[in-house]
Amino acid sequence: xxxxxxxxxxxxxxxxxxxxxxxxxxxxxxxxxxxxxxxxxxxxxxxxxxxxxxxxxxxxxxxxxxxxxxxxxxxxxxxxxxxxxxxxxxxxxxxxxxxxxxxxxxxxxxxxxxxxxxxxxxxxxxxxxxxxxxxxxxxxxxxxxxxxxxxxxxxxxxxxxxxxxxxxxxxxxxxxxxxxxxxxxxxxxxxxxxxxxxxxxxxxxxxxxxxxxxxxxxxxxxxxxxxxxxxxxxxxxxxxxxxxxxxxxxxxxxxxxxxxxxxxxxxxxxxxxxxxxxxxxxxxxxxxxxxxxxxxxxxxxxxxxxxxxxxxxxxxxxxxxxxxxxxxxxxxxxxxxxxxxxxxxxxxxxxxxxxxxxxxxxxxxx
Amino acid sequence: xxxxxxxxxxxxxxxxxxxxxxxxxxxxxxxxxxxxxxxxxxxxxxxxxxxxxxxxxxxxxxxxxxxxxxxxxxxxxxxxxxxxxxxxxxxxxxxxxxxxxxxxxxxxxxxxxxxxxxxxxxxxxxxxxxxxxxxxxxxxxxxxxxxxxxxxxxxxxxxxxxxxxxxxxxxxxxxxxxxxxxxxxxxxxxxxxxxxxxxxxxxxxxxxxxxxxxxxxxxxxxxxxxxxxxxxxxxxxxxxxxxxxxxxxxxxxxxxxxxxxxxxxxxxxxxxxxxxxxxxxxxxxxxxxxxxxxxxxxxxxxxxxxxxxxxxxxxxxxxxxxxxxxxxxxxxxxxxxxxxxxxxxxxxxxxxxxxxxxxxxxxxxxxxxxxxxxxxxxxxxxxxxxxxxxxxxxxxxxxxxxxxxxxxxxxxxxxxxxxxxxxxxxxxxxxxxxxxxxxxxxxxxxxxxxxxxxxxxxxxxxxxxxxxxxxxxxxxxxxxxxxxxxxxxxxxxxxxxxxxxxxxxxxxxxxxxxxxxxxxxxxxxxxxxxxxxxxxxxxxxxxxxxxxxxxxxxxxxxxxxxxxxxxxxxxxxxxxxxxxxxxxxxxxxxxxxxxxxxxxxxxxxxxxxxxxxxxxxxxxxxxxxx
Numbered sequence: 001x002x003x004x005x006x007x008x009x010x011x012x013x014x015x016x017x018x019x020x021x022x023x024x025x026x027x028x029x030x031x032x033x034x035x036x037x038x039x040x041x042x043x044x045x046x047x048x049x050x051x052x053x054x055x056x057x058x059x060x061x062x063x064x065x066x067x068x069x070x071x072x073x074x075x076x077x078x079x080x081x082x083x084x085x086x087x088x089x090x091x092x093x094x095x096x097x098x099x100x101x102x103x104x105x106x107x108x109x110x111x112x113x114x115x116x117x118x119x120x121x122x123x124x125x126x127x128x129x130x131x132x133x134x135x136x137x138x139x140x141x142x143x144x145x146x147x148x149x150x151x152x153x154x155x156x157x158x159x160x161x162x163x164x165x166x167x168x169x170x171x172x173x174x175x176x177x178x179x180x181x182x183x184x185x186x187x188x189x190x191x192x193x194x195x196x197x198x199x200x201x202x203x204x205x206x207x208x209x210x211x212x213x214x215x216x217x218x219x220x221x222x223x224x225x226x227x228x229x230x231x232x233x234x235x236x237x238x239x240x241x242x243x244x245x246x247x248x249x250x251x252x253x254x255x256x257x258x259x260x261x262x263x264x265x266x267x268x269x270x271x272x273x274x275x276x277x278x279x280x281x282x283x284x285x286x287x288x289x290x291x292x293x294x295x296x297x298x299x300x301x302x303x304x305x306x307x308x309x310x311x312x313x314x315x316x317x318x319x320x321x322x323x324x325x326x327x328x329x330x331x332x333x334x335x336x337x338x339x340x341x342x343x344x345x346x347x348x349x350x351x352x353x354x355x356x357x358x359x360x361x362x363x364x365x366x
Numbered sequence: 367x368x369x370x371x372x373x374x375x376x377x378x379x380x381x382x383x384x385x386x387x388x389x390x391x392x393x394x395x396x397x398x399x400x401x402x403x404x405x406x407x408x409x410x411x412x413x414x415x416x417x418x419x420x421x422x423x424x425x426x427x428x429x430x431x432x433x434x435x436x437x438x439x440x441x442x443x444x445x446x447x448x449x450x451x452x453x454x455x456x457x458x459x460x461x462x463x464x465x466x467x468x469x470x471x472x473x474x475x476x477x478x479x480x481x482x483x484x485x486x487x488x489x490x491x492x493x494x495x496x497x498x499x500x501x502x503x504x505x506x507x508x509x510x511x512x513x514x515x516x517x518x519x520x521x522x523x524x525x526x527x528x529x530x531x532x533x534x535x536x537x538x539x540x541x542x543x544x545x546x547x548x549x550x551x552x553x554x555x556x557x558x559x560x561x562x563x564x565x566x567x568x569x570x571x572x573x574x575x576x577x578x579x580x581x582x583x584x585x586x587x588x589x590x591x592x593x594x595x596x597x598x599x600x601x602x603x604x605x606x607x608x609x610x611x612x613x614x615x616x617x618x619x620x621x622x623x624x625x626x627x628x629x630x631x632x633x634x635x636x637x638x639x640x641x642x643x644x645x646x647x648x649x650x651x652x653x654x655x656x657x658x659x660x661x662x663x664x665x666x667x668x669x670x671x672x673x674x675x676x677x678x679x680x681x682x683x684x685x686x687x688x689x690x691x692x693x694x695x696x697x698x699x700x701x702x703x704x705x706x707x708x709x710x711x712x713x714x715x716x717x718x719x720x721x722x723x724x725x726x727x728x729x730x731x732x733x734x735x736x737x738x739x740x741x742x743x744x745x746x747x748x749x750x751x752x753x754x755x756x757x758x759x760x761x762x763x764x765x766x767x768x769x770x771x772x773x774x775x776x777x778x779x780x781x782x783x784x785x786x787x788x789x790x791x792x793x794x795x796x797x798x799x800x801x802x803x804x805x806x807x808x809x810x811x812x813x814x815x816x817x818x819x820x821x822x823x824x825x826x827x828x829x830x831x832x833x834x835x836x837x838x839x840x841x842x843x844x845x846x847x848x849x850x851x852x853x854x855x856x857x858x859x860x861x862x863x864x865x866x867x868x869x870x871x872x873x874x875x876x877x878x879x880x881x882x883x884x885x886x887x888x889x890x891x892x893x894x895x896x897x898x899x900x901x902x903x904x905x906x907x908x909x910x911x912x913x914x915x916x917x918x919x920x921x922x923x924x925x926x927x928x929x930x931x932x933x934x935x936x937x938x939x940x941x942x943x944x945x946x947x948x949x950x951x952x953x954x955x956x957x958x959x960x961x962x963x964x965x966x967x968x969x970x971x972x973x974x975x976x977x978x979x980x981x982x983x984x985x986x987x988x989x990x991x992x
Contacts, residue, residue, distance in 0.1 A: 035596070036604035130373040176380050230599075233417065236402040236410025252606075253418050253598035270414075274403040278396065285392045292385040296378055304374045308381055315388050319395075326398050 010360040013290045017353050020283050020338040031260045031267040035252045050343040054350030061354030070302050073120030080117035083110035084153040097159045109344035111162040114150045121146050123305035126177040134180040161332040172312035211330045230255045231325045234266035242273030260341040262333040265325050284318055294360045303359045310352040420597045426588030429621035433630045443534030446503045446527050448495040453488040453602045455524035464520045489603040503527050538669030540633035543662045543693035546577025588621030620862035627656035627857050635981050636661035639974045645961040646694035646834040652842035652956040655851035662694040696796040699831035703922030704759045705945045706826025713779035714767035716888045725749035728762035739821050756895040757905045761825050768824020773815050777803045782882040784839035785832050791853045802829040834958045837945050842956035844892050845947035848884030850875045897950045906968050910976045919946035921967035939963035942970035948979040955982050
């Protein structure tokens with residue numbers, strides 16, 4: 001049985017993930033250093049530690065039948081909700097967001113794990129409730145509630161970027177489960193009205209400002225649009241072959257803000273040029289493609305939803321982060337999988353990858 | 367199990383759609399990257415350089431202006447500014463306390479500068495004090511230690527002395543109008559200059575204003591160099607080996623020096639003489655038009671324009687009704703008075719309208735029309751020939767000659783002496799004066815010329831207006847045998863790098879086809895008569911004969927038409943004129959002097975001409991004997 005399992009191991013997926021992780025660490029090293037001043041180069045060791053932890057968890061998950069999560073998922077989800085409530089009560093504030101819990105010497109960001117939690121619980125729900133004729137609004141109330149709980153909790157942390165993933169995951173997974181046409185339009189109407197109301201009453205001035213900047217970044221380069229302009233300059237100035245590793249001026253002279261987290265992609269694009277950014281984009285594409293392949297080949301619905309839910313999580317991260325720094329959508333601070341610095345997100349993504357391996361290995365099980 | 371299996375198969379079309387959606391988005395991101403990095407890459411690369419590289423100007427030294435004997439009229443002087451660079455300040459409170467305690471710089475001033483620096487990059491120094499004395503410089507240098515020592519009471523990290531150059535004048539007030547001054551370029555001038563001389567002027571540049579500083583600015587300003595530096599987003603200068611090598615620098619190219627025709631000694635004599643008076647004096651070399659002296663009073667002190675009190679001084683002189691900034695030698699137009707008899711006499715002689723020995727009787731006045739035109743000597747001069755007529759400056763004699771020549775004839779001869787048009791000396795805003803013609807009057811005043819007016823202009827009154835420079839040109843032409851001259855101020859340009867001297871080619875005066883060429887014989891008679899003015903008893907400037915220097919001259923006393931205004935403060939006294947040349951044979955200096963409201967030319971103006979001649983010829987003699 002075991003032998004059989006590893007014959008089915010998805011080796012190409014491993015190479016892709018390893019390549020991303022290694023390139024991510026190399027790039028992060030460059031992003032952490034600045035010229036003429038100290039920088040935060042030490043953080044590379046933290047990240048290396050988190051990546052290692054992530055890979056250990058990944059290996060553990062490879063050896064654990066993913067179907068266990070059909071039962072464990074609900075506990076994971078509830079655990080995350082409890083952690084999110086704790087964050088609101090005793091959380092640590094970092095750069096304006098109350099998003100972190102202190103666990104011993106570590107800061108943990110429960111919102112990153114809550115995304116996995118939602119995927120588990122929705123995968124179970126949609127797996128258990130097949131509706132070949134499509135889900136109507138009434139059928140979706142339960143999963144919608146499961147989505148709204150963490151969404152609202154994270155909004156209360158003032159972490160708009162992270163909260164966005166919950167409705168996105170819900171919509172993507174519901175789409176896979178099939179929604180009735182009328183319900184789709186109802187949702188669209190709800191999103192438009194809700195979005196309008198949220199912009200008018202819900203958003204903080206700085207968030208409105210961000211949307212305004214997105215629409216016209218050059219209007220005030222020294223202040224608000226500055227970040228986006230510097231980001232575009234960094235990306236564009238890399239030209240075809242880049243300025244060379246550790247030689248990105250915009251990066252090294254600190255013209256890019258938050259360059260080890262939200263603006264990690266421009267760092268890479270500046271130093272490695274179009275060649276580098278296409279390489280990374282190619283790796284992501286392969287990862288998404290393989291992930292969707294795993295979902296399609298899974299033999300039972302829970303695996304399909306789990307895999308596709310996680311792949312869509314990766315995709316939405318890629319979309320929101322990269323399109324944001326390239327000036328295609330408003331900037332929202334979200335990490336780029338495997339490239340951005342951050343323990344919780346790195347571990348959460350590698351857990352997800354572990355699940356993908358597992359689903360892939362067990363596709364002939366039945 | 368079959369059911370779940372068929373369910374998961376049922377999901378496949380939407381999974382496919384989702385995968386396609388993802389690939390489309392990724393494709394769009396790829397296109398966007400290609401657009402930014404491939405198509406617009408060059409554009410953004412420029413931006414990234416612009417972002418981080420700053421140019422540090424290295425100022426060029428402005429050229430020195432020497433007088434004809436190699437004495438510098440304008441030089442450069444090192445000035446030291448006390449600056450602080452926010453980037454290097456570790457403990458601003460400690461620094462301010464030290465500066466207040468030891469250098470007596472009030473904390474409020476420091477704090478105002480410190481707090482006013484926002485939005486300015488940290489590498490950009492703040493100027494605390496300009497042009498500080500040397501003992502302050504040495505105090506800072508002595509107490510500055512580069513190492514960190516918290517125990518030390520005086521922390522001067524970030525405090526520095528910066529060297530710059532300022533214009534320096536041994537005598538700031540002797541040639542202010544000719545030299546002009548240097549200031550920061552204003553927006554209007556910058557716009558014009560950037561159009562005419564692309565790439566040579568930028569914001570905050572020092573630029574020559576008025577005088578030779580303005581006219582020769584492009585030659586003497588040199589070209590600023592620069593050194594590049596890398597600056598990070600916080601405005602700090604970054605030293606990083608990988609980047610440092612890519613930086614470029616260019617040395618400053620110092621401006622060329624000018625050797626002027628002016629004589630510092632004459633300028634000092636003029637400055638001392640004009641104390642409390644206003645007017646102007648010009649001396650030129652009658653052989654070639656080199657301007658030896660050009661002084662306008664009241665003058666201002668160029669040394670006082672810089673520094674902290676400079677603006678206050680500037681305000682004083684620019685608003686004072688005495689018009690300190692007016693260069694009267696080329697911008698002041700005065701009636702020439704009796705000096706104009708040089709023109710009238712020459713015209714009549716050369717046109718054959720009077721014989722040199724023809725006697726004209728002066729009974730103290732002349733009736734013309736129904737008006738009596740008086741002679742300055744109301745007792746009358748009796749019968750006079752040309753020579754004595756000029757020596758004694760008899761008005762009746764020249765009324766008569768003027769009538770014979772007529773207004774247009776006089777104007778033609780005035781032009782031959784350089785009057786009535788700008789001389790083209792090459793300074794901004796030169797005035798041309800006015801020599802009337804009948805056609806001019808018809809055009810400007812819409813009235814025909816009245817014969818009676820000819821009498822006035824024949825003795826340099828009425829419409830006649832000349833500048834002191836034109837008068838100097840007139841007497842120089844009389845002195846050099848009738849040759850017309852174009853005055854000039856710059857002899858040669860000395861290359862700042864090679865030291866090579868380039869003679870500036872002299873320009874010829876603009877001579878029209880129908881211009882009068884003065885006859886040698888007539889000019890000889892004029893020359894003799896002018897010598898007689900000083901040498902002969904009864905000559906109007908006979909008093910100068912005590913100098914025992916053979917010379918020629920002509921006095922003038924120009925009436926000021928009061929125009930119904932009140933005559934308060936002596937402002938309607940006559941202008942005193944004197945024009946002279948020396949030595950009598952082969953003259954080397956020709957001078958004009960005007961003293962506003964000075965009274966009689968012989969008593970007010972002639973003494974200065976005497977002093978100038980004494981100074982100039984005395985100096986030349988000494989030089990020759992050396």
